[in-house]
Amino acid sequence: xxxxxxxxxxxxxxxxxxxxxxxxxxxxxxxxxxxxxxxxxxxxxxxxxxxxxxxxxxxxxxxxxxxxxxxxxxxxxxxxxxxxxxxxxxxxxxxxxxxxxxxxxxxxxxxxxxxxxxxxxxxxxxxxxxxxxxxxxxxxxxxxxxxxxxxxxxxxxxxxxxxxxxxxxxxxxxxxxxxxxxxxxxxxxxxxxxxxxxxxxxxxxxxxxxxxxxxxxxxxxxxxxxxxxxxxxxxxxxxxxxxxxxxxxxxxxxxxxxxxxxxxxxxxxxxxxx
Ligand SMILES: [Zn+2]
Ligand SMILES: [Zn+2]
Numbered sequence: 001x002x003x004x005x006x007x008x009x010x011x012x013x014x015x016x017x018x019x020x021x022x023x024x025x026x027x028x029x030x031x032x033x034x035x036x037x038x039x040x041x042x043x044x045x046x047x048x049x050x051x052x053x054x055x056x057x058x059x060x061x062x063x064x065x066x067x068x069x070x071x072x073x074x075x076x077x078x079x080x081x082x083x084x085x086x087x088x089x090x091x092x093x094x095x096x097x098x099x100x101x102x103x104x105x106x107x108x109x110x111x112x113x114x115x116x117x118x119x120x121x122x123x124x125x126x127x128x129x130x131x132x133x134x135x136x137x138x139x140x141x142x143x144x145x146x147x148x149x150x151x152x153x154x155x156x157x158x159x160x161x162x163x164x165x166x167x168x169x170x171x172x173x174x175x176x177x178x179x180x181x182x183x184x185x186x187x188x189x190x191x192x193x194x195x196x197x198x199x200x201x202x203x204x205x206x207x208x209x210x211x212x213x214x215x216x217x218x219x220x221x222x223x224x225x226x227x228x229x230x231x232x233x234x235x236x237x238x239x240x241x242x243x244x245x246x247x248x249x250x251x252x253x254x255x256x257x258x259x260x261x262x263x264x265x266x267x268x269x270x271x272x273x274x
Contacts, residue, residue: 003032008243014126015038015246019036037062037189038129042092102168117136137153176205186212188205210237216239
């Protein structure tokens, strides 16, 4: 059966593979289609598409927009968007500027607490793309402040720790509307832990144009996948999935292809897009 991995990161956000390396890895994993879903960035697509021409691999346009909902992060995936639209490019640039400002405040707070780290240290780990906390965690390991990225998060970077800076940015409704306007289908990334059915969150998101839920994700065991699959069916939504692979890390091999969805999911997304 032809398979697709629809949640993948590259050096255009916090992934380790360049778009070309990701395409090569996808081919090795025997995939028929992939979606690049970099955080707040669609700049990796041209390179991935160019590389994929050598193979029988389809590259779907994608994005993962980090939004803020009641002071928490809610990630919205977008598929089959026209990423060349001027307003879309500007919108993501604005999102990335908000990330940049947040990172400056993180670094400032760390420096105020005598932690040796600078913006230049963070940028060294960020490749082309959107700055994120994982880059700051890598810088803290490199500077000997902590012994692992996990420790960096626990001690300094997660909600409630002394250097934590709340995120600012688009709301989930705004992200979904933007994805729809760009001709795409919006899906809630790794919904595990989000109280979708409390209050009327899911109804609000559907009203904004939500088209799918991410059912297959490494953080979601079979019982949760079943739960989200039936929720999607109940609300007339499509389902999506992928490995959320960020490339090989700390001796661990890349996960790409270790989890996947049938290629039919790609057809369903295309049918709903536009
Ligand atoms: Zn995410
Ligand atoms: Zn992701």
